[in-house]
Structures are given as structure tokens and as C-alpha cells.
Amino acid sequence: PKHIAFIGLGAMGFPMAKRLCQAGFHLDIVLHRHRQPVEELVGMGATLVDSVATACRNADVIISILPSDKEMAEVLLNADVRGSVRPGTILLEMTSGTPNMMAKVEDVYVDLGCHVLDAPVSGGTIGAANGSLTVMAGGNQEIIDKLSSIFDVLAKQVFTVGQVGDGKAIKAINQMLAGVHMVAASEAIRLAQHLHIDMERLKDVVAASSGASWMFLNKIDTVLARNFEPGFKLDLMKKDIRIALDEGKQIPLPITGLVHELYQLMSSQNGDEDFSVISTLAP
Ligand code: NDP
Structure with missing residues (x-):
């Protein structure tokens, strides 16, 4: 072609x-x-x-x-x-x-x-x-x-x-993980800041440990620098998690539901910023 x-x-x-x-x-x-x-x-x-x-x-x-x-x-x-x-x-x-x-x-x-x-x-x-x-x-x-x-x-x-159709379904499943991992990474970074932990050290340790996620390792610098230029817009992440919830209407997905609510909370103010702006949410 x-x-x-x-x-x-x-x-x-x-x-x-x-x-x-x-x-x-x-x-x-x-x-x-x-x-x-x-x-x-x-x-x-x-x-x-x-x-x-x-x-x-x-x-x-x-x-x-x-x-x-x-x-x-x-x-x-x-x-x-x-x-x-x-x-x-x-x-x-x-x-x-x-x-x-x-x-x-x-x-x-x-x-x-x-x-x-x-x-x-x-x-x-x-x-x-x-x-x-x-x-x-x-x-x-x-x-x-x-x-x-x-x-x-x-x-x-x-x-x-x-x-x-299976491509769309698998993408939604990836996105529910990505959306949840971003929120989890944000909370971990917040706790590390509160405890005055050396972030480079933390990154090295987590990278070699069981808590590692792609989101934690790749988004920690963005979160610390508070640079939320998209990237991937928060509203698009919210849409993807919604797809996962709709596809899973008949089964319990409580964490995914909670995380969707968090993105929803930020959507009106921050919907066009990078989804990692979720790290600034203090509900
Ligand atoms: P953007 O919002 O940046 O881009 C969407 C594009 O679609 C814009 O160029 C827009 O044009 C165009 N568009 C909208 N409506 C029309 C129309 N009626 N006719 C012609 N063009 C139209 O989205 P992304 O590129 O970030 O995302 C695209 C898809 O890829 C989404 O489904 C997203 O979830 C997915 N995705 C995004 C990733 C990312 O990191 N950004 C990663 C992986 C997947 P205009 O701007 O002129 O309105």
C-alpha cells in the first residue's frame, strides 16, 4: 500500500x-x-x-x-x-x-x-x-x-x-491498569516526599523491587517537576477507564471505579492536561 x-x-x-x-x-x-x-x-x-x-x-x-x-x-x-x-x-x-x-x-x-x-x-x-x-x-x-x-x-x-473489537477490549484493560498505577504511583511519591526520602534512591530501589510499575518509573520525574503538558490528556484516560467499567458492568471492579471517580473529579479543571496531573489531587 x-x-x-x-x-x-x-x-x-x-x-x-x-x-x-x-x-x-x-x-x-x-x-x-x-x-x-x-x-x-x-x-x-x-x-x-x-x-x-x-x-x-x-x-x-x-x-x-x-x-x-x-x-x-x-x-x-x-x-x-x-x-x-x-x-x-x-x-x-x-x-x-x-x-x-x-x-x-x-x-x-x-x-x-x-x-x-x-x-x-x-x-x-x-x-x-x-x-x-x-x-x-x-x-x-x-x-x-x-x-x-x-x-x-x-x-x-x-x-x-x-x-x-478485541483490540479495543485489550486496550481498555491496559488502560485500567495504567490509570490505577498512575494514582498508586502518585500516592507513593507523596508519602516519599512527606518522609523526605531521596527520590533517586527510591527510584533505584523500587525499580529492583516488587512495587515497580511502568508508571512509577516513567512518571516520577514528571510528577516531581509538576510538568503536566500533554502527552496523554486526563480526559482521554478518564474515557478509557470508563470503557473498562462499561465492559465490566456485571463484575466487581471496585478499585477501577474509585480511580475513575478521581479522574472525574479533576476533569473539569484539568481535563486537557497530562493525566499525571492526577498526582496533584488532594480529595
Ligand atoms: P488528540 O486529542 O491529541 O488528537 C485527536 C485528533 O483528532 C486531533 O488532531 C483532532 O483535530 C482530530 N479530530 C477530532 N475530530 C475530528 C474530525 N471530526 N475530523 C478530523 N479530525 C478530527 O488525541 P491523541 O492523539 O492523544 O489520542 C488519539 C487516540 O489515541 C485516543 O483514542 C487516545 O486515547 C489514544 N492514545 C493516546 C495516547 C497518548 O499518549 N496521547 C497513547 C495511546 C493511545 P483538531 O486538533 O484539529 O481538533
């Missing part, structure tokens, strides 16, 4: 799109609100087109990485877009959305003769910029293999996780 419609040029999509341009793929992109990523990508050879429908008309592959279900529906289920995609096109859907929305999108695109992969990612904006994302791909292995040249540019690991 050479021609990509790339939809969603945010904290993740923009650096991913840059890598694909640099690797020689031709990208068609659209302007939503922010001009700067569009201008930079056009400078790298991408084509700015007037609508998602136009972008999709020419595409071998459509890549979407949008905030949530709502935008997935607005963009991918739009009547003009549906009218313009060609049979045989591959939709690589990378949003952290719900399995239900993914199933709706799959139904529509399979009816149009397209192939659909459900492929959310982990690894953050740094992983997006240096091509070391983890991809959790639900869908047909043959189609995953067809996109290997794209995954080579974006990802360090591509896991085949099952059917379309």
Missing part, C-alpha cells in the same frame, strides 16, 4: 503521520481545527484535501486515530465517507474506543467490501515519534501481514489479539 488517508493529527496521529511521510508513503490529510500539523505535513509531501471523503476515495489504506467513539462515528460512519471508499480498501482503526463502536464500523466497512483492522496502540507520544508503539491488532492475520510496511514504520511490536 502506498496511498494512505490519515485521519486524526493529534498528539499521537501527527508524529505517526510524520514518520509515514518520511518513509515515503503518500498521505492525504484534512484540516480539522489545528493548522500547524497540517502545514508541517504538507511541507513533507502530504496532500491537504477538502474532506475525509476525498481522502478516502484515493486511499489504499485509511488510518484513523481519533479521540473516542464519538469522533469515530462522525468521521467513519459519515454518509459521504461511506459513499467514497472503494472496495478492497483497508481500514486501520487505531482509536481507543469501545468494542461496540468498532463492531458498528466493521459492519459498515465489510458491507462496502473493505477489510477492517482494529488496532489501538500504546507507547505514548514518544513511542509515536520514534516508531516504537505497541499495536494490539484484532482482525485477519493476512490483512495484518499486508500492512507490515506500515507497522514497520510505526511499531516495535504488533500483537495479533483476536477478532475485530
Whole structure:
């Protein structure tokens, strides 16, 4: 595949799109609100087109990485877009959305003769910029293999996780852990400050001990420096934990529920800051 419609040029999509341009793929992109990523990508050879429908008309592959279900529906289920995609096109859907929305999108695109992969990612904006994302791909292995040249540019690991929808589910499970671990790390850091512990020493010890988490080891410096530029917005974390809670309605997930409430408490004031701003919450 050479021609990509790339939809969603945010904290993740923009650096991913840059890598694909640099690797020689031709990208068609659209302007939503922010001009700067569009201008930079056009400078790298991408084509700015007037609508998602136009972008999709020419595409071998459509890549979407949008905030949530709502935008997935607005963009991918739009009547003009549906009218313009060609049979045989591959939709690589990378949003952290719900399995239900993914199933709706799959139904529509399979009816149009397209192939659909459900492929959310982990690894953050740094992983997006240096091509070391983890991809959790639900869908047909043959189609995953067809996109290997794209995954080579974006990802360090591509896991085949099952059917379309399973990618979204596994991403939500990862996010419930990540969201809980961030809150746990915040409390540990707060106690360490209260006890006047040497933070570098603490980091070394925890890294070699049973309390270690990716969040503790990688977010401690951000928390201490109180630098909450996103990164990954608190509102997106809140959305992901909500997905996990909704998928698990019939089973007890008390810690996840409590942690969701904490993110909810900060959402109105701090929703657009990095989710690690949760470390400043003093309920
Ligand atoms: P951002 O909010 O930074 O970016 C979202 C992008 O979608 C923006 O470029 C926005 O354009 C665009 N957009 C929104 N609506 C439309 C539309 N109707 N048509 C075209 N473009 C649209 O989010 P992130 O990049 O951080 O996250 C994207 C997804 O990836 C989310 O599901 C998130 O949970 C997930 N994710 C995020 C990670 C992170 O570290 N940030 C890590 C792993 C997964 P504009 O800005 O112009 O409005």
C-alpha cells in the first residue's frame, strides 16, 4: 500500500503521520481545527484535501486515530465517507474506543467490501515519534501481514489479539491498569516526599523491587517537576477507564471505579492536561 488517508493529527496521529511521510508513503490529510500539523505535513509531501471523503476515495489504506467513539462515528460512519471508499480498501482503526463502536464500523466497512483492522496502540507520544508503539491488532492475520510496511514504520511490536473489537477490549484493560498505577504511583511519591526520602534512591530501589510499575518509573520525574503538558490528556484516560467499567458492568471492579471517580473529579479543571496531573489531587 502506498496511498494512505490519515485521519486524526493529534498528539499521537501527527508524529505517526510524520514518520509515514518520511518513509515515503503518500498521505492525504484534512484540516480539522489545528493548522500547524497540517502545514508541517504538507511541507513533507502530504496532500491537504477538502474532506475525509476525498481522502478516502484515493486511499489504499485509511488510518484513523481519533479521540473516542464519538469522533469515530462522525468521521467513519459519515454518509459521504461511506459513499467514497472503494472496495478492497483497508481500514486501520487505531482509536481507543469501545468494542461496540468498532463492531458498528466493521459492519459498515465489510458491507462496502473493505477489510477492517482494529488496532489501538500504546507507547505514548514518544513511542509515536520514534516508531516504537505497541499495536494490539484484532482482525485477519493476512490483512495484518499486508500492512507490515506500515507497522514497520510505526511499531516495535504488533500483537495479533483476536477478532475485530478485541483490540479495543485489550486496550481498555491496559488502560485500567495504567490509570490505577498512575494514582498508586502518585500516592507513593507523596508519602516519599512527606518522609523526605531521596527520590533517586527510591527510584533505584523500587525499580529492583516488587512495587515497580511502568508508571512509577516513567512518571516520577514528571510528577516531581509538576510538568503536566500533554502527552496523554486526563480526559482521554478518564474515557478509557470508563470503557473498562462499561465492559465490566456485571463484575466487581471496585478499585477501577474509585480511580475513575478521581479522574472525574479533576476533569473539569484539568481535563486537557497530562493525566499525571492526577498526582496533584488532594480529595
Ligand atoms: P488528540 O486529542 O491529541 O488528537 C485527536 C485528533 O483528532 C486531533 O488532531 C483532532 O483535530 C482530530 N479530530 C477530532 N475530530 C475530528 C474530525 N471530526 N475530523 C478530523 N479530525 C478530527 O488525541 P491523541 O492523539 O492523544 O489520542 C488519539 C487516540 O489515541 C485516543 O483514542 C487516545 O486515547 C489514544 N492514545 C493516546 C495516547 C497518548 O499518549 N496521547 C497513547 C495511546 C493511545 P483538531 O486538533 O484539529 O481538533
